[in-house]
Amino acid sequence: MSSSFSTYLKLGFDHISDLEAYDHMLFVVALCAIYRLAEWKSVTILVTAFTIGHSITLALAVLDWISFPQRTIELLIPITIILTCLYNIFLHRPSTNNKISLNYLMALIFGLIHGMGFSNFLKSSLMPGQENQLVTQLLAFNIGIELGQLAIVGLILVVSFIAFNILKINQRLWIMVLSSSVSIVAIYLLIDQL
16 A cells, blocks of 8 residues: 555544544434444445545545535535434434435435535645645545544444443434434534634
């Protein structure tokens, strides 16, 4: 593995798991709040939808094919978190079939917004004089983000398993408490951006 690849892989992982830049982490927690460990396949589809969305805008923005004001993106990210939490609290109903539900579409669309946020960070971290390695750096950064996301998803699913199976917490209560807590933090982030 080249040093540039490993540098950007670590950069992507560190960015998604950075406790000081926790907005994207909150979004992944909100996405996973409605799932049990046994529903890992549904979570995989959900995270893949988010990945597709953010990969598209991450690549387009880093290549300078699209551009949005950073302030707008920083306002939209907490809004995506709040909307996901509202979906969890008011609209989500456990599905008995394998239909694609609204939260998959939301994850894809909101992924487009988060990709712009990732691109702002990545663009500020690119090393001058390595423009010929941009595709490799972009790929490594994106893989690092995915590894970080999977770590967060795994942690949330394990905690939910403990909550449901050991502590015997009702799943609806779990969704309400977790989504409400995440939305409160997201509202604080939104107000802080205003």
